[in-house]
Every structure is written in C-alpha cells, then in structure tokens.
Amino acid sequence: MTILEIEAPEILDDAVPASSDDGDRALFYEYSTAADPIRPSLTPRIPYHFFPPSLYADGPSRILPLDISAELKTEGPATGPGLCANFIRIVQGDTVQAAPLATSMVFYVLKGAGRAFQGATELAFGEGDFFTLPGTQGFALTASEDAALYYVNDAPLLRYLGVAPSAARFEPTIYKAARANEELAKAAADPGAALRSRISVLLGNTAFPLTRTVTHVLWAMYGMIGPDTMQKPHRHQSIALDLIVDCAPGCYTLVGRDLDENGDIRNPVKVDWEPGCAFITPPGYWHAHFNSSDRPARLIPIQDAGLQTYLRSLDIRFA
Numbered sequence: 233m234t235i236l237e238i239e240a241p242e243i244l245d246d247a248v249p250a251s252s253d254d255g256d257r258a259l260f261y262e263y264s265t266a267a268d269p270i271r272p273s274l275t276p277r278i279p280y281h282f283f284p285p286s287l288y289a290d291g292p293s294r295i296l297p298l299d300i301s302a303e304l305k306t307e308g309p310a311t312g313p314g315l316c317a318n319f320i321r322i323v324q325g326d327t328v329q330a331a332p333l334a335t336s337m338v339f340y341v342l343k344g345a346g347r348a349f350q351g352a353t354e355l356a357f358g359e360g361d362f363f364t365l366p367g368t369q370g371f372a373l374t375a376s377e378d379a380a381l382y383y384v385n386d387a388p389l390l391r392y393l394g395v396a397p398s399a400a401r402f403e404p405t406i407y408k409a410a411r412a413n414e415e416l417a418k419a420a421a422d423p424g425a426a427l428r429s430r431i432s433v434l435l436g437n438t439a440f441p442l443t444r445t446v447t448h449v450l451w452a453m454y455g456m457i458g459p460d461t462m463q464k465p466h467r468h469q470s471i472a473l474d475l476i477v478d479c480a481p482g483c484y485t486l487v488g489r490d491l492d493e494n495g496d497i498r499n500p501v502k503v504d505w506e507p508g509c510a511f512i513t514p515p516g517y518w519h520a521h522f523n524s525s526d527r528p529a530r531l532i533p534i535q536d537a538g539l540q541t542y543l544r545s546l547d548i549r550f551a
Contacts (some may be wrong), residue, residue, distance in 0.1 A: 254404045276428055278312055278471060278514040279303050280487060285508030287344070288319040288380050293326040295319075295383070298473075298510060307391055312471040314389035314536050315450075317510060319382060322346060322375035331370030334385040335397045336447035338534055339363050340475060341409075342508055344379025353404045360409025362454075364446055366400035382475045382510065386449045401448050402439040412454055416530075420456060429550055430463050431456050432473060443541040451537035456530050457483070457523040465497055465520040465551035470537040472513035476505045477532060481526035485511070487519040495551040505529065518551070 265379040269275045274440050282342040283298050298317045301308025311317040322344070339348070349372040350365050357363060360493055365371055367385065390396065414431045425431055432455030435446040446452040451470065459464060465486075474485070486500035497518050511521050514534070523529045 252450045266496040274303060276303065281512045282503060283510040285506055288321040293323045293328050294321055295328055295330055310388035311473055311512065314386055315384055315471060315473060316387050318386045318472040322373055322379045324375050324378050327372055327374045329370060329372045332367060332385050332387040333390050333396055334367030334387040334397045335401065336449045337365045337367060337385045338446055338450050338452055340382045340532055342380040342382060344375055344377045346373060346375040346379050355404060355406050355505055362407035364405045365404055366458040368397050368400045383478060384450065384473055389470050398402055402437050405437055407435055416454055416456060424540050443538050445538035445541060449536060450537045451535045453533050456528050457521055458528050459523060459526045461523055463521040465518045466549060467516060467518045468546055468548040470540045471515045471548060472533040472535050473510065474513055475532040476507060477530040478507050479505045479529035483523045485519055485521050487513055487517050489517055491518055491551055
C-alpha cells in the first residue's frame with residue numbers, strides 16, 4: 233500500500249513587533265490611481281484556464297492542485313483568489329491524505345470506489361457520489377478500485393485572511409449518485425423545465441437554510457444540457473470552477489465580458505468540453521453553455537457563491 237501525505241501549512245505563533253515609526257508603512261494614493269486596481273500591473277484579472285483529464289488519467293496516486301497562483305500573483309496553490317480545485321488519482325489499494333487549512337471541502341467521484349476518513353467519520357463513496365468535509369481536520373481517502381475525484385476547498389481564502397478555522401460549520405455529508413440523478417431527472421421532467429434558464433439541482437445542507445448552499449462558503453450545482461440545446465448567457469460575481477462529467481463532441485462554453493445588442497456574448501472565448509475536464513469561468517463574465525450533440529451532457533460548477541450569497545454580493549444576472 234502506498235500512502236501519500238500532504239502536510240498542513242505551518243502556523244507561526246510569533247508576531248512581528250510593530251515599528252515605532254509607522255512612516256515606512258503608511259501610504260496614501262490619489263483616488264483615481266487606486267480605486268480600481270484590477271489591472272495586470274497590480275491585481276490581475278482571473279484568467280480563463282482549461283485543465284484536461286489527461287492530468288490524472290494514469291500514473292501514481294496523487295493530489296494534483298490546479299494551480300494558477302503565479303498568474304494571480306498570490307500564494308499557492310490556488311485556482312482562484314479564494315478557492316483551490318484539485319484532481320485526485322488513487323490507485324487501487326492506495327491511500328492519499330491531506331490536511332488543508334480550510335473551512336470547506338467538496339468532492340465529486342469521477343470514477344472508482346473507496347472510503348473517506350475524517351476523525352471518527354467514515355464514508356463509503358462510489359462513482360457519481362458527492363461528499364463534503366469540514367476543514368477542521370485532515371482527511372484520508374482509500375481506493376478499493378482505481379479512483380479519480382474532483383475536489384475543491386477554500387484554503388486560499390483563509391491563507392489570504394491569515395486565519396484558521398476554529399469550529400466546523402457542518403458535518404461530513406454524502407450525496408449519493410442515485411439520489412442526485414433521480415433529482416436531476418425530476419427537474420428535467422418537470423412541465424416547466426423548458427421555460428427555465430437551466431435544468432439543474434443545487435446541493436444544500438440543513439446547516440445552511442438561508443443560503444441554500446452545500447457549505448457556508450461553497451456552492452455546487454449538478455446540471456444537464458439536453459441534446460441540441462443551450463443555456464442562455466448569464467453572469468455572477470462568484471468564480472466558477474466547472475467540471476464536465478459527461479459529454480459528446482459538440483459541447484462547449486462561450487465566455488466574454490460583454491453582451492451585444494442581441495444579447496449574445498461579444499467576442500467570446502470558446503471552451504470545448506471533454507468528459508472529465510475542468511475549466512475556470514472568471515467572476516463577472518458572461519457565459520453560455522451549448523450542446524450541439526445528440527445526447528445529454530452533464531456538468532458541475534463549484535463556486536464560492538455560498539460566501540457571496542451570505543454577503544449579498546452574488547449579483548447573478550441572465551441575458
């Protein structure tokens with residue numbers, strides 16, 4: 233058995249003494265030079281990025297952060313300013329372990345089966361299951377057959393804030409594939425489905441009745457796009473770390489900053505889908521999903537919209 237362990241970041245207890253002269257740290261900016269520092273020379277925009285399934289298709293057991301921290305000018309690993317997405321590969325009989333400094337972790341099982349351990353909790357998982365773990369303890373995953381998972385945490389947010397979680401806000405929770413598919417099929421069969429902006433279900437937890445999100449920070453949607461259909465352009469202030477579960481050739485996303493006079497995305501970037509791929513949809517950008525194939529496609533966006541909803545700043549809009 234191979235065990236892969238990732239150590240938690242060291243937390244330093246010693247504080248840096250304050251200088252008696254604050255003049256070296258105190259700064260003043262003329263308003264127009266600092267009111268909106270989102271530009272390449274200061275705080276860069278969140279870029280588009282595509283992560284192919286070949287990253288975890290073979291090789292040894294490992295946790296692979298989808299790290300673009302250099303492009304974000306932030307400490308890594310990070311897939312966005314507040315979130316880190318990862319692919320996990322576990323060879324049959326192996327165990328991987330990690331202890332991220334985070335409050336929330338969401339997992340989706342792309343293939344295989346095994347068990348998740350955190351403290352006294354043990355969850356059996358299989359293909360198509362979702363499960364969530366609080367970030368107050370590390371976790372271990374074992375595989376009873378070769379397994380691949382998609383996993384998102386909010387460690388970059390805590391790292392930026394310089395804090396550590398003091399208490400779990402929710403208990404480990406599993407969302408079984410059979411129930412998730414049943415609920416999605418129910419949404420698709422609803423007589424009003426054709427009039428809605430999308431066919432999907434949101435994962436929730438009884439601990440968060442007001443935000444109706446999977447954790448207090450993270451938001452997860454399980455959705456489908458029918459054959460020869462599209463989801464109309466929409467935008468939100470949360471980053472989306474999208475996972476494509478299943479699709480045929482001819483499925484793609486268009487992303488851009490503005491709409492034209494017809495409500496279409498102006499000068500879009502096209503992201504072609506592959507089963508098992510992931511990609512970043514930057515916050516505030518218009519995006520639309522298309523399926524020009526003859527079979528349904530399934531996708532899972534995971535966002536920091538739990539936090540954004542609590543802050544009343546999500547600002548989701550539809551064309």
